[in-house]
Amino acid sequence: MDARGALRWWWSTSPHPGAIAVAQLAGEPADLERAIEALCSRSSPAVGAVAWRRFGEIDDGVVARVATGHALVMPHGGPRIRQRLDARMAELGATVLQGAPGADGDYPEAADDLERRMLAALARAASPLAIDLLAAQPARWRAHGAPGAMSARDRRLRRLIDPPRVAIVGPANAGKSTLLNALAGREVAIAHDLPGTTRDAVAARIDFAGLVADVFDTPGAREEMDAIERAAAQLAAHAIERAELVIALTAPGLGWAGDAAPIAPEAGVIRVLNQCDRADADACAEAIDADLAVSAREGQQLDVLVARVRDALVPPADLADPRPWRFDERLG
Ligand SMILES: Nc1nc2c(ncn2[C@@H]2O[C@H](COP(=O)(O)OP(=O)(O)O)[C@@H](O)[C@H]2O)c(=O)[nH]1
Ligand SMILES: [Mg+2]
Known part of the structure; x- marks a missing residue:
């Protein structure tokens, strides 16, 4: 993207209420810095950096x-917040665009607007499960007629296009970082038996058997935290509040700790007992309330967890439903 030129502001996420919204700001670096500084009453993060900011009131x-010359601004996803940020950015000299510049691309092969938007969605979709379903939409729309207003199913299926957010929460030493690493298939989080080891909010984009989601590891809040840990805990709280699915993780004897931050009321929760390889796992009190038991370290039952996460975010019934899917809210 050519970031230079007049300061431009647009949303990458749908205007419907969501846990998180992503807006983009692009333009001359000096203009961009001035706008961020005015919006946040603090200097812009350095290039490559991510920081927590207040967006005024x-x-x-x-x-x-x-x-x-390019920044992403991620507030909560309410329509009111969006409107107010649009107004504020206009005040700060940005041109507020409707949709990304050129986001729908040029698809000369598309027969009509429906096919053009389908191809644009296909190009953007994060999840392999989106491919066949999107490709089937033009025919379904023609056979059944355009679907009505955006339904709950339409919104859940949109998770195939824009990765939903999953937070792993639970007491220190439950194995949250080990689980994130096991799911990611690589070391993204530091797993260690010293509490406070997760000093940064860590996330990984993970493919849950066809559904791609962004998974956040969260450090538990502790009594004595240094400044870095406090900042990490704040970012984690933010991730938890915005998560569409929470994996509540524990291990034998650790209990189900109070959550580090409130969970969105519409978010799903899967209660998972980790460390099921331990001899005391079967008889522990936590086993009674767990939806399933896994071993993040040994890999037991992780395939089951992967399928549960996918099915909780995009239920199989939504995928199997033959009715058309309103995959783009701008379609008439
Ligand atoms: N036996 C066993 N130990 C585990 C398992 N998962 C994590 N651990 C250990 O538990 C300790 C804490 O793990 P960590 O991932 O740092 O926990 P966190 O504080 O929740 O992030 C480490 O010593 C891990 O090796 C597991 O499935 N089985
Ligand atoms: Mg950890």
Whole structure:
């Protein structure tokens, strides 16, 4: 993307209420910095850095400076917050665009607007499960007629396009970081038996058997935390509040700790007992309330957890439903 030129502001996420919204700000670096500074009453994060900011009286969230002339601004996903941020950015000299510049691309092969939007969604979709379903939509829309207003199913299926957010919460030493690493298939989080080891909010984009989601590891809040741990805990709280699914993780004897931050009322929760390889796992009190038991370290039952996460975010019935899917809210 050519970030230079007049300051431009647009949303990458749908205007419907969501846990998180992502807006993009692009333009000359000096203009961009001035606008972020005015919005947040603090300097812009350095290039490549991600920081927590207050957006004046409007909201708070994350600013990611992805390039000198390009930043992502991520507030909560309410329509009111969006409107107020649009107004504020216009005040600060940004041109508020409707949709990404050129986001729908040029698809000369598309027969009509429906096919053009389908191809644009296909190009953007994060999840392999989206491919066949999107490809089937033009025919379904023609056979059944355009679907009505955006339904709950339509919104759940949108998770195939924009990765939903999953937070792993639970007491220290439950194995949250070990689980994130096991799911990611690589070391993204530091797993260690010293509490406070997770000093940064860590996330990984993970494919749950066809559904791609962004998974956040969260450090538990502790009594004595240094400044870095407190900042990490704050970012984690933010991730938990915005998660569409929470994996509540524990281990034998650790109990189900009170959550580090409130969970969105519409978020799903899967209660998982970790460390099922231990001899005391079967008889522990936590086993009674767990939806399933896994071993993040030994890999037991992780395939079951992967399928549960996928099915909780995009139920199989939504995928199997032959009715058309309103995959783009701008379609008439
Ligand atoms: N036996 C066993 N130990 C585990 C398992 N998962 C994690 N651990 C150990 O538990 C300790 C804490 O793990 P960590 O992932 O750092 O926990 P966190 O504080 O919740 O992030 C480490 O010593 C891990 O090796 C497991 O499935 N089985
Ligand atoms: Mg950890």
